[in-house]
Amino acid sequence: MLRKLLSHAVIYGLAAQVPRLAGVAALPLITRYLTPADYGVAGVVTAYISVFSMLQSLGLSVVLVNSYARQPLRYPWVWRQLNGFMSVWSVVYGAVVMLALYFLVPDEADAHRLQIALLSGLPITLFIMTEMQSNIYFQLAQRPLPMALRSFIVGVIGVGVNVYTIAYLKMGYMGWFYSAFTTAVVSFILSGYSIYIRQKLWPIFNFKWWRIKQALRVSLPVVPHSMAIFMLETSDRLVLDVLRVPVQRIGLYNMAASFGSYFMIASLAVSQAASPFYLQYLSLQQDREAAVKVRQLTFALMGLFLFITSVSCLWMREVFIVLIKNEALQQAYPLAIIILMGYNYRPMYLAVFNTLTYREHTNKLWRISGVAGVGNIVLNFILVPIFGYEAAAYTTFAALMYMGYAGFYMKAYKATAMVPYYPIAWLALTVSLLFIVYTLADASLITKSILTAVAGLLTILAVILYRRKLQPQV
Known part of the structure; x- marks a missing residue:
């Protein structure tokens, strides 16, 4: 069991995080063109983005996992309704996030406030639910290879954009934000193909409010x-x-x-x-x-x-x-x-x-x-x-x-x-x-x-x- 667990961790657990892990390989190439101030700006903005992303999901990953485990024949119906609700919620929430980020960007990055707010806020608005569904589905179905392939592609692109924008274009901290946005778009396209085309898990916008309220009763306590x-x-x-x-x-x-x-x-x-x-x-x-x-x-x-x-x-x-x-x-x-x-x-x-x-x-x-x-x-x-x-x-x-x-x-x-x-x-x-x-x-x-x-x-x-x-x- 331990061997199987670790092999799955390597194949789809670590692979799912390749976009960030791959940044380690790029460190010798980019750190010579970066300063502590660059890392400071990126660290502060990334911290705010992490908090905003977690609030956006409303803790519904717990409901997705439980419905898959307990209702193996009906979980697609649950997932599609939750996706429809989250798609509507994300439009409103994303607008608030982008506005907040505009004012929270450190003064050292004042010249790029709008770009940082848009590059960081749009993925929260458009992509998170699709990514979350894809990751949970392949994790629980114990199908590591599709996730590994997707993450390998995303990771290679992310490293390439990082090196190009920071080492070649000398863009400093902005290179990270352009790279993060690019990888988010590519990951959404690949995840969307798996979830919407292959699994037919299209969002249901005419969702049942009683289902959403029932899900939120379980998920919202997870948010804090x-x-x-x-x-x-x-x-x-x-x-x-x-x-x-x-x-x-x-x-x-x-x-x-x-x-x-x-x-x-x-x-x-x-x-x-x-x-x-x-x-x-x-x-x-x-x-x-x-x-x-x-x-x-x-x-x-x-x-x-x-x-x-x-x-x-x-x-x-x-x-x-x-x-x-x-x-x-x-x-x-x-x-x-x-x-x-x-x-x-x-x-x-x-x-x-x-x-x-x-x-x-x-x-x-x-x-x-x-x-x-x-x-x-x-x-x-x-x-x-x-x-x-x-x-x-x-x-x-x-x-x-x-x-x-x-x-x-x-x-x-x-x-x-x-x-x-x-x-x-x-x-x-x-x-x-x-x-x-x-x-x-x-x-x-x-x-x-x-x-x-x-x-x-x-x-x-x-x-x-x-x-x-x-x-x-x-």
Whole structure:
């Protein structure tokens, strides 16, 4: 099962995020033509776009997933009605977003306010629902190859536009916005062909209001939760902007946070690939053997995440030297270590999230994400003026750890949990590894090589000993 999960994560989970991951390959080519100010402008605008995109979806992805799993013969009818409703809603919402973005663009990009607002707002208005339906359909149908092909095409185009606009045309931060818009258009065309031509999931504009209200009762409680997650991952840049931290320093922070974002993409890929397995086990009501399988899967993912992030952080200084051809931006690597290690919260959070979502306890999720998101913002407002912009990395790590482990102590989760997950032990291990890799980040290459080899051998041994437990027997 683990092999199948990881293969699906690589094929369609990671492939679905190729447009962003491919940007890593372009870093050596474009960073020499960029400044911290460019990264600052892009980071602030992207943070606002992330929040607006999450609000636009109204949390309806949960309804799409549940209807597919519970109504395999009737889900197309549900999806088409939701698409019709979202198409109407998006026109109004998109106009508001573009207006807001026009005024939220940093002063350093004043000359390009209108272009940035249009390039960033139009995809929210026109494309998001089609993209969401396509991703969910291929994920749940376990059909990775169509998504992989689409994402490969989009990724190649995105890298090409990035390099052309930034390295050749010297457009600076505007290159990212033109690239993002281009890839959104191409992805919409390819997704639209799959959803509308092949699957016949055309929107129904004469939708039934009772169906929409029923869907919103389930989905809207997810919005504060999902918004809090996005705010948790992007609010640091927003707070730095509000606190009038110089855009060059926001750029340095954004460069460091981008490496956390790259790993977040990979973690989302694994989450997408793992969801069908979680649904399979959770559908076996009150089956302790199934609960054990869920825990085994979660622990396996946790070990994999800790290995990858720890080794990556150990070599973070060298990664920056190779990829970032700009000495000013290279100084951000210590912050990248802290932020990246925070994303180890995902496997443990995944176990709680899937359980509560399947049981339709979506109105409880905000208690995890809301506290983490608000706490992160409050701590940033308190600590950044005292300790500087670097404090945002530490508050982000603390908030992500809360996200990963607080859910295990919720009554709604504990009422259905049948096996212990030992969250305190996993939390202590994560914090210890952060301290170790941060301390050894400037160690010699020989020391790092030995540590990496030892960690690799231990991980391989653990996989060999653990894989038999992950074979499905339910």
